[in-house]
Amino acid sequence: MSTKLINGRTAFLKLLEDEGVTHIFGNPGTTELALMEAMPDAPSIEYVLGLQESVVVSMADGFARASGKLTACNLHCTPGLGHAMGALYNARFSGSPIIVTAGQYELGYGLLEPMLYEPLVPIAQPLVKWAYEIQRVEDLPRVVRRAAKVALTPPFGPVFLSLSGSVLDEERDLDLGHSTRVRAHGTPADHDLDDVVRSIVQSRSPVIIAGRELAEQDAFEEAQAFAEMLGAPVYHEPIPYNTRYPVRHRAFMGDLTRNQKKVREILGQHDVLIALGCDLLRMSAYSETDPMPEHLRVVHISEREWELGKNYSTEFAIRGGVKAVLNAILPRVDAGLTIEQRADAQQRLELMSKRNWSARKAQALSSSSLSTNVPIAPSFLAQAIAESVPKHAIVVEEAPTLAPLLSSVLEVNEPRSFFGLASGGLGFGMGGAVGVALARPGSPIVAVIGDGSAMYAIQALWTAAHLDLPITYVIANNRSYRIIKERLVAMRGTDRFLGMDFTKPPLDFVSMANGMGVTARKVDDPSILFEALKQAIASGRPCLLDVVIDSGVQKA
Numbered sequence: 001m002s003t004k005l006i007n008g009r010t011a012f013l014k015l016l017e018d019e020g021v022t023h024i025f026g027n028p029g030t031t032e033l034a035l036m037e038a039m040p041d042a043p044s045i046e047y048v049l050g051l052q053e054s055v056v057v058s059m060a061d062g063f064a065r066a067s068g069k070l071t072a073c074n075l076h077c078t079p080g081l082g083h084a085m086g087a088l089y090n091a092r093f094s095g096s097p098i099i100v101t102a103g104q105y106e107l108g109y110g111l112l113e114p115m116l117y118e119p120l121v122p123i124a125q126p127l128v129k130w131a132y133e134i135q136r137v138e139d140l141p142r143v144v145r146r147a148a149k150v151a152l153t154p155p156f157g158p159v160f161l162s163l164s165g166s167v168l169d170e171e172r173d174l175d176l177g178h179s180t181r182v183r184a185h186g187t188p189a190d191h192d193l194d195d196v197v198r199s200i201v202q203s204r205s206p207v208i209i210a211g212r213e214l215a216e217q218d219a220f221e222e223a224q225a226f227a228e229m230l231g232a233p234v235y236h237e238p239i240p241y242n243t244r245y246p247v248r249h250r251a252f253m254g255d256l257t258r259n260q261k262k263v264r265e266i267l268g269q270h271d272v273l274i275a276l277g278c279d280l281l282r283m284s285a286y287s288e289t290d291p292m293p294e295h296l297r298v299v300h301i302s303e304r305e306w307e308l309g310k311n312y313s314t315e316f317a318i319r320g321g322v323k324a325v326l327n328a329i330l331p332r333v334d335a336g337l338t339i340e341q342r343a344d345a346q347q348r349l350e351l352m353s354k355r356n357w358s359a360r361k362a363q364a365l366s367s368s369s370l371s372t373n374v375p376i377a378p379s380f381l382a383q384a385i386a387e388s389v390p391k392h393a394i395v396v397e398e399a400p401t402l403a404p405l406l407s408s409v410l411e412v413n414e415p416r417s418f419f420g421l422a423s424g425g426l427g428f429g430m431g432g433a434v435g436v437a438l439a440r441p442g443s444p445i446v447a448v449i450g451d452g453s454a455m456y457a458i459q460a461l462w463t464a465a466h467l468d469l470p471i472t473y474v475i476a477n478n479r480s481y482r483i484i485k486e487r488l489v490a491m492r493g494t495d496r497f498l499g500m501d502f503t504k505p506p507l508d509f510v511s512m513a514n515g516m517g518v519t520a521r522k523v524d525d526p527s528i529l530f531e532a533l534k535q536a537i538a539s540g541r542p543c544l545l546d547v548v549i550d551s552g553v554q555k556a
């Protein structure tokens with residue numbers, strides 16, 4: 001053990017550095033000054049300023065999602081943490097390993113109830129894996145090491161530390177220790193694998209739901225081999241966390257929707273559901289129909305123990321790394337299938353190729369006749385984006401009614417090349433794109449954001465401009481909360497839309513972007529859409545395209 005005389009603020013930053021943190025996203029106030037004083041002496045950590053705390057956390061979330069690395073952010077005491085709660089809720093569902101800190105007054109001073117004071121731990125606690133207020137400078141190494149370990153133990157997720165000024169200012173002889181990582185992606189015992197394989201090979205009609213963990217663990221190859229071997233159609237889990245499965249694979253059929261009835265119809269055609277690294281089945285609006293048919297046997301493999309058997313009886317629930325488990329299962333399934341079963345699987349695959357994602361995309365493109373519509377048809381915007389996005393680009397999406405159109409044409413084949421809304425709470429996309437750009441230098445970022453969604457975190461544009469990041473913001477501008485209107489019609493049977501339009505006055509995204517230093521252009525003519533997208537993406541600089549699309553509401 002070697003100790004060294006060091007103050008709390010310097011020790012805190014050294015500990016973060018040693019845990020692999022390269023960026024602190026932050027918004028400072030008086031209670032963060034101790035940290036801000038020490039930041040210039042930690043040159044290997046970049047401080048990224050966000051102009052509101054929800055943007056700060058969404059930037060950190062984007063960075064963590066795109067890099068898979070430990071990330072840090074620092075918020076301004078009670079009101080700052082309050083601003084960030086929606087974004088923290090997102091980070092929890094995206095499983096982002098973030099050490100969220102907020103500055104706190106000197107220990108004991110809270111008793112006098114100064115401005116901005118409130119105990120912070122109870123506020124953060126419901127949304128994080130661990131929350132703690134550091135009481136003594138000598139605890140700092142243990143607390144930061146534990147925070148990093150907890151955030152990075154599968155399933156990853158945010159943790160919260162309240163950083164009191166007095167702790168950061170104290171000086172002590174400290175041993176900073178070293179980091180611990182929990183290796184949790186092992187495989188189950190042989191006899192468990194044999195049971196699962198026996199169940200899988202008995203299936204006459206298996207179906208696979210592909211989830212976020214496949215991308216997080218780089219398990220696309222294994223998942224494709226598994227689907228081919230079984231002749232099983234593959235659907236994306238209904239939440240667009242990330243790239244869940246390569247859309248171009250011949251067994252890929254598309255996203256499961258969040259419509260319980262439709263999901264039940266699809267799953268009802270099968271005898272075994274194999275859920276790979278996904279939730280089962282996280283939906284949105286209430287329905288009397290349960291999406292899970294009663295007869296369906298379920299095999300679920302996930303690192304998230306809580307998800308296993310959470311909502312549905314599960315024949316085999318395997319906690320483990322989906323990549324490692326698939327690698328262990330594949331040769332066993334291969335050995336267990338009869339010649340007849342292999343031929344059936346091949347036949348199923350051939351039939352699938354006529355109605356898989358690729359076939360439906362080709363059909364949609366050939367039958368599309370909307371290219372001259374004014375205002376621009378949403379499906380034409382989706383096509384234009386799909387055709388303009390370069391192969392190495394990363395797409396961030398938060399555009400509720402454009403999303404299904406986009407996912408039916410957008411080529412998403414690489415892990416960590418797509419990030420959508422994890423929790424349903426709007427406000428991730430604008431800042432998330434900034435974090436993604438910082439995590440993946442060299443990749444163009446295309447952030448497709450609804451006009452309503454953009455306004456939850458518009459300040460992110462300033463950070464994008466400040467750091468000159470290669471982000472093209474495409475605002476799908478229908479001057480409304482279209483999805484809320486459609487739900488009002490579908491669920492309440494009325495089209496008296498109140499509080500769902502922003503036409504008086506209209507939102508001027510070009511001025512807002514320019515006002516924050518981002519080049520921007522309004523696109524209302526379909527004939528210039530491709531050109532505008534290509535130019536913006538190729539510029540390698542922050543740009544915003546305000547694309548005026550049809551605001552019509554689907555009444556079916």
Ligand SMILES: Cc1ncc(C[n+]2csc(CCOP(=O)(O)OP(=O)(O)O)c2C)c(N)n1
Pocket residue numbers: 086398399400401402424425426427449450451452453454456478480481482483484
């Ligand atoms: C933080 C938060 N506030 C409100 C909502 C409710 N909400 C869900 S979708 C939506 C409308 C989004 O509008 P826009 O981005 O313009 O997409 P559009 O529906 O027009 O495609 C709203 C307000 C939410 N999900 N999260």
Ligand SMILES: [Mg+2]
Pocket residue numbers: 450451452476477478479480481482
């Ligand atoms: Mg809208």
